[in-house]
Amino acid sequence: MADLIIRPATEADLPAVGSVTVEAYQVDGFVGAHDDYARILADAAARHREAEVLVAADDTGAVLGTVTVVLPGTPYAEISQPGELEFRMLAVSSAARGRGVGEALVRAVIDRARSAGIGRVVLSSSEKMLAAHRLYERLGFTRLPERDWMPLPDVKLKAYAYGMPL
Template sequence: MSQPQLVPAIRRAAEADLPAIVHLFSIPDEGNAKTDHPGPPLDPRYREALAAIAEDPNNALLVAEVEGRVAGAFHMTIIQYVANRGARVAQIENVIVDPSLRGRGIGEAMMRWAIDEARRRGCFRVQLTSNKARLRAHRFYERLGFVASHEGMKLKL
């Protein structure tokens, strides 16, 4: 029997949300090695990063809140291009939903919010990367209309 769908409120993350967000980022997921540690104490670099994100109008760490609890999070950055006649692209990263709440519409609500915000901000494309090991996540993104059109590469520093 499926669980009822939840309707989260999507909003910018606040400093008080950081322990819950970092906890979500620390949960192992489909072969993704995690290096975040929720503490306590919470590493001050998380607060510094959130402050820097909050100062940038083209950057946002967002949370999905359900019944006063952080149920998911994602990072969205608006990239200004010179190519494509100065078009904008929305980049989505670090998408996470509390494993105990998956399959209840939270991830879809976050992505639909991001897509709507990208349109509102004049973006011509929404793009994201996902670890190759996250096959369930890939099926989720494809169901929302995303296409695996490019091969991504990373260089660890």
């Protein structure tokens, strides 16, 4: 998308970041409106304080998608280890799907890792997020099954990694 701008979220973006994230997860059936995780997804301000939140915006400034970038040992880190960058909560509004927004955000995370001298990007993804898995695999991510985990008894997360030459 030529008119797509990937940039750090601003305070003014945070309500849209929370809305886009919750909407994306709800549309795909991964959360209900009153789930605890939906409240976490909606709280973009907390993520903004503890991690780097990126947005994909169109030329009018409308937030089309978002991703949260975290370092190991920080509050939003789940599976990252030293020498890795992790991303979470990748979300694209349903109206913007199929336009390369998710891919642009993942590429931005990879670029951030590369420019910081970090050689590996990791993530966890619900086993049900098949479209996301296709995107990650197309971009060169590989499965990291030894880091699969279950935050809840009925929620299995698959781990992926992208390694790059520095």
